[in-house]
Amino acid sequence: MTVDNIDLNTYLPIFIEETKENIQQISSNLLRLEQDENDVEAINEIFRAAHTLKGMSATMGYSDISQLAHQAENLLDEVRNNKTHITSTMITGFFHIVDEFEAQLNSLVETGEPSKISQERYQEILAFFSPSQVVAPLEIMEKISETSREEATEGECFLLEIFFSRDCQLPQARAMIICNQLASVGKLLETSPSQKHLAERDQLDKLTCRVSDIRPEQVRALLEGGVEVDYYTIEKYNCDQEIAPQVTEEEGGFRQPQDSTDNSDSHHDPLVLRHTIRVDTEKLDQLLNLVSELVINKTSLLQAATNFPLLADGVEHLHRLTSELQVIVMKMRMIPLETVFNRFPRMVRDTAMAVDKLVNFEIRGAETELDRTIIDDISDPLVHLLRNAIDHGIEAVDRRVSIGKPRTGTIRLEAYQTGNQVVIEVSDDGHGLDIEQIRAKSREMGLPGVDADAGELANLIFTPGFSTVESITDLSGRGVGLDVVKNSIEALGGSTDVYSRPNEGTTFKISLPLTLAIIQGLLVKCSEEIYVIPLSYIAETGIIFPEDIQTIGQQEIVMLRGKVLPIVCLNKLLEIEGPGPTEELSLVVVRYGERQIGIIVDDLLGQQDIVIKNVNWGEQFFRSFLGCSILGDGSVVMILDINVLLSVVRAREVNHA
Amino acid sequence: MLKQFVVFPLEDELYGVDIHQVMRIEKMLPLTRVPNAPSFVIGVCNLRGSVIPVIDLKQRLTLPSNIDENAKIIFVHVGKQVVGMTIDSSVDVTSIDSDEIEPSPSLVTGIDSQFIQGVAKISNRLLIVLDMERVLTLDQLNVLADLD
Numbered sequence: 159m160t161v162d163n164i165d166l167n168t169y170l171p172i173f174i175e176e177t178k179e180n181i182q183q184i185s186s187n188l189l190r191l192e193q194d195e196n197d198v199e200a201i202n203e204i205f206r207a208a209h210t211l212k213g214m215s216a217t218m219g220y221s222d223i224s225q226l227a228h229q230a231e232n233l234l235d236e237v238r239n240n241k242t243h244i245t246s247t248m249i250t251g252f253f254h255i256v257d258e259f260e261a262q263l264n265s266l267v268e269t270g271e272p273s274k275i276s277q278e279r280y281q282e283i284l285a286f287f288s289p290s291q292v293v294a295p296l297e298i299m300e301k302i303s304e305t306s307r308e309e310a311t312e313g314e315c316f317l318l319e320i321f322f323s324r325d326c327q328l329p330q331a332r333a334m335i336i337c338n339q340l341a342s343v344g345k346l347l348e349t350s351p352s353q354k355h356l357a358e359r360d361q362l363d364k365l366t367c368r369v370s371d372i373r374p375e376q377v378r379a380l381l382e383g384g385v386e387v388d389y390y391t392i393e394k395y396n397c398d399q400e401i402a403p404q405v406t407e408e409e410g411g412f413r414q415p416q417d418s419t420d421n422s423d424s425h426h427d428p429l430v431l432r433h434t435i436r437v438d439t440e441k442l443d444q445l446l447n448l449v450s451e452l453v454i455n456k457t458s459l460l461q462a463a464t465n466f467p468l469l470a471d472g473v474e475h476l477h478r479l480t481s482e483l484q485v486i487v488m489k490m491r492m493i494p495l496e497t498v499f500n501r502f503p504r505m506v507r508d509t510a511m512a513v514d515k516l517v518n519f520e521i522r523g524a525e526t527e528l529d530r531t532i533i534d535d536i537s538d539p540l541v542h543l544l545r546n547a548i549d550h551g552i553e554a555v556d557r558r559v560s561i562g563k564p565r566t567g568t569i570r571l572e573a574y575q576t577g578n579q580v581v582i583e584v585s586d587d588g589h590g591l592d593i594e595q596i597r598a599k600s601r602e603m604g605l606p607g608v609d610a611d612a613g614e615l616a617n618l619i620f621t622p623g624f625s626t627v628e629s630i631t632d633l634s635g636r637g638v639g640l641d642v643v644k645n646s647i648e649a650l651g652g653s654t655d656v657y658s659r660p661n662e663g664t665t666f667k668i669s670l671p672l673t674l675a676i677i678q679g680l681l682v683k684c685s686e687e688i689y690v691i692p693l694s695y696i697a698e699t700g701i702i703f704p705e706d707i708q709t710i711g712q713q714e715i716v717m718l719r720g721k722v723l724p725i726v727c728l729n730k731l732l733e734i735e736g737p738g739p740t741e742e743l744s745l746v747v748v749r750y751g752e753r754q755i756g757i758i759v760d761d762l763l764g765q766q767d768i769v770i771k772n773v774n775w776g777e778q779f780f781r782s783f784l785g786c787s788i789l790g791d792g793s794v795v796m797i798l799d800i801n802v803l804l805s806v807v808r809a810r811e812v813n814h815a
Numbered sequence: 816m817l818k819q820f821v822v823f824p825l826e827d828e829l830y831g832v833d834i835h836q837v838m839r840i841e842k843m844l845p846l847t848r849v850p851n852a853p854s855f856v857i858g859v860c861n862l863r864g865s866v867i868p869v870i871d872l873k874q875r876l877t878l879p880s881n882i883d884e885n886a887k888i889i890f891v892h893v894g895k896q897v898v899g900m901t902i903d904s905s906v907d908v909t910s911i912d913s914d915e916i917e918p919s920p921s922l923v924t925g926i927d928s929q930f931i932q933g934v935a936k937i938s939n940r941l942l943i944v945l946d947m948e949r950v951l952t953l954d955q956l957n958v959l960a961d962l963d
Binding site: 454687 | 845846847848849850851852853856859860861864865866867868895896897898951953
């Protein structure tokens with residue numbers, strides 16, 4: 159098997175951008191240090207930046223830069239450990255290092271290669287520091303090449319699992335380098351993810367390789383010399399075996415292959431740098447508010463313009479511009495989920511070790527983007543679900559072996575976008591939920607739906623105080639249950655669901671709105687009042703007649719295509735005064751998780767962009783609603799919270815039961 | 816030290832709110848009812864692009880309530896919270912030396928003493944200075960969120 163040449167150029171723009179930031183960081187903190195030589199914070203900042211720079215340049219294979227950064231890092235470490243004190247000569251020396259970084263970077267931008275740092279220049283820089291502070295040059299690269307190819311043991315196969323540390327910069331590139339190095343020392347048989355897919359990954363925490371004709375010491379030398387490998391395992395392996403099925407990748411469905419990466423043979427493309435700036439989120443919020451106002455005004459103009467054909471073109475254009483602006487502002491607020499996901503591999507590993515289980519953790523779709531206000535709040539619920547999966551989902555190793563499952567359990571965290579929603583799934587291949595135990599427990603707690611099907615029963619585990627686990631462990635089972643997860647997801651306008659199959663595993667599914675600020679909504683009218691139903695919940699709309707409505711217990715229902723659909727009448731529910739609907743009723747079918755309910759209203763007024771506004775006083779009076787919005791004519795409307803309507807239906811079912 | 820108060824009559828008494836807490840005073844605005852909220856929350860209105868809850872101040876102070884077409888809405892802010900309160904028509908601004916405000920709520924008035932910051936005499940009438948934080952604090956309220 160030949161090893162594909164890595165095209166590190168893919169990462170070059172990122173490297174350049176980040177290095178610029180790090181250099182900037184170092185020089186501004188050097189200036190601070192010049193003012194106050196005891197500024198510990200500044201020293202730490204420089205240290206961090208130098209460390210990052212070292213790691214990234216080593217990954218990219220720019221040994222001169224990384225060596226210089228290594229030197230700087232060591233010098234600072236001396237200072238941090240109070241072994242030496244900052245002098246003005248040292249600061250000047252550091253500035254020379256910064257100058258050299260800059261020179262290297264410029265050369266990199268212009269020629270695609272950093273220039274070589276001459277020995278004289280190196281000595282010139284080091285002259286600013288006392289000889290005792292200077293350390294021996296870094297030997298990562300040399301060490302690896304020395305150990306190559308000698309005394310390979312033939313025929314022996316090893317399974318190598320390499321875990322990258324969380325602060326590893328560009329783990330994909332690191333992984334590619336490791337693959338290349340492994341291939342140069344021994345025979346690289348197979349990797350997972352495959353090398354072809356490595357470049358397409360945004361995130362990587364683990365690389366699995368099958369290698370042969372190599373000695374473990376060689377692997378050790380190769381991995382331990384390098385930076386940012388958290389830990390690795392190596393075990394002897396039967397060559398004929400495939401890498402265990404749970405780690406073979408079936409990539410492709412979630413990411414479009416990028417056409418641009420295919421023509422990698424055109425080597426010296428001029429670098430297209432993406433310029434980024436950092437913006438205060440408050441400014442983004444202000445911008446969003448202004449755009450929201452614009453959207454409201456646009457809507458009122460659209461309405462007004464229907465009477466003035468002359469205005470139609472202009473208003474249509476305004477409509478398009480506003481929509482584009484809205485999309486851009488929304489995108490500006492979106493950040494990829496990987497910012498949250500990145501911290502999980504380590505957590506899962508530690509948790510699994512704590513409970514003595516073997517877990518293979520997979521992350522997919524970390525590039526999926528969500529509004530930052532939502533991202534900030536989903537971390538805790540996900541931690542909860544992952545811990546649950548490890549603690550309750552995955553069986554102990556001997557139990558797994560005894561029922562013929564692979565020793566290592568798999569937990570998968572997967573995110574993807576469907577329409578206006580982002581779905582995050584946490585699934586395990588453990589023993590699944592014990593539906594009978596849930597049924598017994600819900601009977602004990604007097605919950606409704608004891609006779610419900612398995613799907614409905616499974617969702618009862620979100621009920622406060624519901625726990626079928628007898629033992630309390632350090633990790634979960636202390637009463638802070640799944641209801642907390644459900645509540646925090648619902649507070650974000652999302653919904654939770656659980657699917658389970660005995661002995662095959664459990665999947666928790668979280669659906670979240672893409673954004674909390676502007677949604678699509680259907681305006682409905684009840685008597686003289688107007689309400690908004692979020693479009694993302696609507697399954698269908700239709701017309702029914704009063705005689706279609708039947709009553710079971712306290713619950714009104716209609717038959718829709720042979721299925722029972724519980725309905726709520728908005729007029730009654732919201733105590734709306736007025737004559738109420740007469741011969742024709744409008745029915746809006748909404749779905750929430752697996753459930754569907756029908757909402758009866760007088761009339762449907764059509765759909766439009768709804769800017770969600772929240773009140774900042776008396777929130778408890780608005781709990782039945784998702785928020786308020788302002789329509790084009792300036793009037794305020796309330797946005798219905800489907801979950802609240804559903805709880806009304808549930809309450810009626812309890813009374814009936 | 817002189818302090819300025821926005822002064823308005825409710826029933827037979829004069830009430831005052833520290834002028835620094837008053838954002839705007841508007842004529843009655845179109846309100847949208849908030850279903851299932853307690854009756855003193857009479858709705859929400861659109862104040863220059865923000866959705867602001869409006870309460871019936873007389874009801875909140877346990878005075879008999881009657882909102883007529885002359886009613887005005889006085890928008891006050893406490894911290895970051897903004898609330899509109901309906902008041903009867905006329906509004907005035909008065910300066911009072913803070914020394915003249917008696918902290919004693921022992922004087923008997925028609926409203927719950929917890930809402931009173933102090934009282935002062937202006938031109939032979941009694942001015943009740945409202946403690947806005949107390950008026951807008953909701954912890955002791957029973958929240959009626961029962962949809963059924």
